[in-house]
Amino acid sequence: MLLLAPLGLMLKDSFRPLGEEDEVADLVVVGESQTHYQAAFRPSARTIYWRSFWVATLTTAITLAIGYPVAYYVAMIAPRRWRSLLLIAVAVPFWTSLVIRTSAWKLILGTGGPIDLLNKWMGGEGFDWNNTPTAVILSLVYCELPFMILPLYASMEKLDRTLVQAANDLGAAPRHALWRVTIPLTRPGILAGCAIVYIGSAGQYVIAELMAGGKFPLAGWLINSYFLGDSPSPNRGAAISFVVMGLVLASMVGLFAGVAAVAWCVARMIRMIAEGRESKVIPVNDTGTRRGLHALLARIHRILQHRTLSSVTGLTLFFLYLPILMLILFSFNASSGQAVWKGFTLKWYSAALANEEVRTAIGHTLSVAAGSTLIATIVGTLAGLALAKKFPGWRVTGALLYVPVVIPEIVLAVALLTILIALRWINTQGGLIIAHAAFCTSYVAIVVRARLAGFDRTLEEAARDLGAGRLGVFWRVKFPLMLPGIVSGAILAMTVSVDDYLVTSYVRPAGYETLPTYIYGKVHSGVTPEVNAISTLMLLATAVIIAAGYWLMRERR
Numbered sequence: 339m340l341l342l343a344p345l346g347l348m349l350k351d352s353f354r355p356l357g358e359e360d361e362v363a364d365l366v367v368v369g370e371s372q373t374h375y376q377a378a379f380r381p382s383a384r385t386i387y388w389r390s391f392w393v394a395t396l397t398t399a400i401t402l403a404i405g406y407p408v409a410y411y412v413a414m415i416a417p418r419r420w421r422s423l424l425l426i427a428v429a430v431p432f433w434t435s436l437v438i439r440t441s442a443w444k445l446i447l448g449t450g451g452p453i454d455l456l457n458k459w460m461g462g463e464g465f466d467w468n469n470t471p472t473a474v475i476l477s478l479v480y481c482e483l484p485f486m487i488l489p490l491y492a493s494m495e496k497l498d499r500t501l502v503q504a505a506n507d508l509g510a511a512p513r514h515a516l517w518r519v520t521i522p523l524t525r526p527g528i529l530a531g532c533a534i535v536y537i538g539s540a541g542q543y544v545i546a547e548l549m550a551g552g553k554f555p556l557a558g559w560l561i562n563s564y565f566l567g568d569s570p571s572p573n574r575g576a577a578i579s580f581v582v583m584g585l586v587l588a589s590m591v592g593l594f595a596g597v598a599a600v601a602w603c604v605a606r607m608i609r610m611i612a613e614g615r616e617s618k619v620i621p622v623n624d625t626g627t628r629r630g631l632h633a634l635l636a637r638i639h640r641i642l643q644h645r646t647l648s649s650v651t652g653l654t655l656f657f658l659y660l661p662i663l664m665l666i667l668f669s670f671n672a673s674s675g676q677a678v679w680k681g682f683t684l685k686w687y688s689a690a691l692a693n694e695e696v697r698t699a700i701g702h703t704l705s706v707a708a709g710s711t712l713i714a715t716i717v718g719t720l721a722g723l724a725l726a727k728k729f730p731g732w733r734v735t736g737a738l739l740y741v742p743v744v745i746p747e748i749v750l751a752v753a754l755l756t757i758l759i760a761l762r763w764i765n766t767q768g769g770l771i772i773a774h775a776a777f778c779t780s781y782v783a784i785v786v787r788a789r790l791a792g793f794d795r796t797l798e799e800a801a802r803d804l805g806a807g808r809l810g811v812f813w814r815v816k817f818p819l820m821l822p823g824i825v826s827g828a829i830l831a832m833t834v835s836v837d838d839y840l841v842t843s844y845v846r847p848a849g850y851e852t853l854p855t856y857i858y859g860k861v862h863s864g865v866t867p868e869v870n871a872i873s874t875l876m877l878l879a880t881a882v883i884i885a886a887g888y889w890l891m892r893e894r895r
Contacts, residue, residue: 342738344753344776347760352577374577383560383578390557390582391589393471394540397478398593401486401535402528404479408654409490409527410520411647413497424651425491431658432484433880435837437854438873440548441861442661443477444468445668445870452664473549474556478539483658485538486531493527533590533744540586541746544839548861557582558748565752565844576756579749586746662877669870686871696872699856706767706842706852707835710774714831717775718782719824725783726790739784742777750777751844758845765847773845774835781834782827789823833880 352374377383412424431439445451447467454465467473497520521528543558552559561582564575669687673680690696721739742750754773755764763769801811839854846855853876860869 342741344757347756348576348579348753351573351756352580354573374574375581377574378578378581386555386557386560387582387585389555390540390542391585393475393478393556394536394586394589395593396475397482397539398486398532398536400475400479401483402532404650404654405483405486405490405531406528407647407650409487409494411651412487413491413494415647416651425488427655428484428487428491428658430881431480431662433833434662434877435854435857435873435880436481436544437548437837437839437858437861438665438876439481439661440477440545441857441869441873442665443473443480444548444861446661446664447473447476469550469553471550471554474546474554477545477549478542480657480661481545482535482538483654485534489530489534490524490527493524493530497523529594532594536590536593537586537744537746540589541582541748543748544858548858551862557586558746561748561752565755572756575752579752583745583749665870666874666877669867669874671867671870673867686867687875690868690871690875693868695851695856696853699851699853702767702850703836703852703854706771706774707832709771710778710835711828711832713771713775714778714782715824715828718779718827718831719786719820721779721783722786722790722823722827723820725787739780739787742780747840751841754841755844764845767847767850770842770846770850773841774838777841778831778834781830782824785827785830786820786823789820789826836876836880 354374408428412421412428416424446453448454449466451465453467457463457465467476540556541558542556543562546554546556546559547562561575561579564571564578670682670684671680672683672685725739754776758764758769758773761769763772797815801815806814837854838852839858842852842855843858846852851859853872857869857872860866
């Protein structure tokens with residue numbers, strides 16, 4: 339209800355009549371006879387939709403091309419003792435602030451960054467990729483890559499390796515076993531990763547705004563312009579939000595259908611080549627086509643070999659950690675700018691800690707995170723317990739838990755703003771905490787539900803047979819088994835709350851700064867060593883939280 343009610347109010351607002359504010363807020367003046375939905379498809383808006391979808395498609399393709407070999411190596415080839423460490427190494431960047439990671443790329447790609455300095459050292463001219471489509475796409479790939487690797491790993495880790503061995507024993511070449519056994523069995527992970535990355539990229543606002551400054555607007559920018567722009571029009575923004583959601587889901591289904599059709603054709607061609615059959619529709623009888631397909635399959639199979647995969651995994655980890663390492667390094671730069679390294683210093687850390695605005699932002703961040711995590715942990719744990727019992731309608735309720743994941747974040751922010759206005763909780767710290775709890779609750783419930791999925795019910799029955807009451811069974815049997823999931827969900831909820839910028843920027847009181855909003859404002863005026871120092875301290879705090887949770891779970895085991 340915390341998420342469905344806001345979406346219902348948004349839908350109602352989107353059908354309200356046009357007012358004067360809608361006419362002056364529109365980028366292109368429209369007639370009064372047009373509805374908000376008709377105006378949402380004007381030419382300028384269609385251009386932004388198209389740009390958002392091809393950017394999302396390209397980002398999804400790149401992350402899949404990089405993520406599949408990495409996940410394959412971690413799940414199938416890497417020594418068992420290294421798999422958990424590699425998986426944590428892939429996931430750690432996800433636990434760091436989106437604003438921090440994006441600001442680090444501004445440092446790398448901008449004037450005075452390492453690429454610019456290297457280019458000048460080699461005799462070239464100045465290098466600055468900031469405010470370009472390339473910078474936006476590169477940052478999107480960087481931020482979305484863990485969301486592709488993790489579902490792929492989860493799918494591959496459960497793969498029955500004897501099926502691949504059986505295919506090889508029956509005479510299938512390794513490259514044929516890859517296409518006809520491994521990839522079809524990992525299709526759920528491929529679809530899940532592609533869906534998460536595509537939706538997250540299509541509705542992106544923060545990355546596009548930081549890396550291009552409005553010069554490369556995506557769908558998120560269009561929605562934001564109607565709520566926080568110079569001439570706001572919330573009703574028009576609500577209509578565009580639903581249009582974006584519909585187009586994102588429709589285009590994703592169409593994209594997946596097209597990819598599935600191509601995959602089917604490729605699989606059929608491979609099968610015909612292996613069986614020596616000919617086709618009038620698919621030209622596999624052509625000698626050049628046969629050689630080309632054999633060469634392509636052989637090349638893909640060579641990529642999925644031990645040495646190549648280990649190199650790809652190493653380069654991917656370097657790509658994931660390069661911005662973080664550069665940000666930490668330049669936080670010790672004695673120069674007040676980024677262009678020249680002038681020696682080692684700690685003055686920016688002391689300046690950041692002495693800054694009253696920073697201390698206030700830290701206090702606000704921790705208070706909001708603590709309150710929202712407490713609410714989300716309680717409600718999410720109860721929801722996970724209820725879903726584990728499979729009550730009538732549990733499938734629909736379980737699917738609704740994924741609403742924060744399957745809708746663009748800016749739409750979520752707009753929906754929460756709508757419900758807080760209706761409840762008159764806007765511009766209050768309590769309203770901000772409730773908004774954070776609304777989307778954090780889903781994360782806790784999903785983790786707790788997953789923890790209880792394999793729960794052995796005979797343990798409860800045995801406890802009851804030994805005389806334990808219902809409360810005793812819960813506290814002495816079920817709760818200890820749930821605790822690692824509750825702790826993991828609480829840590830995830832706190833991290834998401836601490837990291838959040840977009841929802842906070844929509845529902846916070848005027849002048850109320852958290853660390854992400856403070857850093858975002860500073861990054862817009864230029865990345866400085868003080869901002870790098872603040873970001874490094876946030877990274878350190880996140881690492882401490884993750885390490886503490888990991889230690890607690892190990893102790894419970």
